[in-house]
Amino acid sequence: MVLLFDVGNTHTTIALTRDGKDFEKYRISTSKYETEDELYAFLKSFFKDYVENLPIVVSSVVPSVNTVFEYFSQKYGNGEVHFVKAHDYDKIIWNVHYPKEIGADRVCDVIAAKKDYGDNCIVIDYGTAITIEVLRDGVYEGGAILPGFAMIVNALFKGTAKLPLVELRPSQTFIGKDTESNIQIGAINATVGAVKYVVENIIKEFSTAPKVIHTGGQAIFVKDIVAGIIDKDLTLRGMYYFYEEKKNTTR
Secondary structure, rough: OEEEEEEEEOEEEEEEEOOOOOOOOEEEHHHHHOHHHHHHHHHHHHOOOOOOOOEEEEEOOOOHHHHHHHHHHHHHHOOOOOOOHHHOOOOOOOOOOOHHHHHHHHHHHHHHHHHHOOEEEEEEEEOEEEEEEEEEOOEEEEEEEEEHHHOOOEEEEEEOOOOOOOOOOOOOOOOOOOOOHHHHHHHHHHHHHHHHHHHHHHHHHOOOOOOOEEOOOHHHHHOOOOOOOEEHHHHHHHHHHHHHHHHHHHO
């Protein structure tokens, strides 16, 4: 059994797995835990007796909470904690200027995409930010970052005097008849259009047609607009594959 922590700016996904295929998973706000004991309390409420003396894997884009997992591993785990980093995974060539700057979640997506879908992939992960990863002929070539749907809606709410927070869902029309639909068109529909535009232009740079994989909590918004596969557990599998590699190399 392995405990996985996918720490995002807004939410942390916590998962328990035996084989990297099936996951018992829960989400909590990243701001909800500041100590190893608070984290343990959440885990006990979710997993009962299966959270102690286990190795843990952490994919974190929030460095300020990383020490929580180190303390948790020492107090409640088996002392084995693996933080996902590109430069610690040598099965992929990271052909970018600064591999250390690649977000851990992006690293996980690329690892899982290569292992499960092959050497030519485009991965789009819909979180607080929308990240696009390009894997060409087995080499990570970089990608793009767009503001996420909620980020745009919140920016409009905070930056204007009268625009409200609206439900995160696409509008069924491109001519809004009220403020809510106007915002949804701009924040959701237009952003999906931007993703589609970027992906279509990336594909032009491939000699072999890549597989397009969508992941993240809001990937469902694109299923009828941007071609590709929706794979909700891609990041978690990448974390597990990273753990498998690290475990095998430290034996």
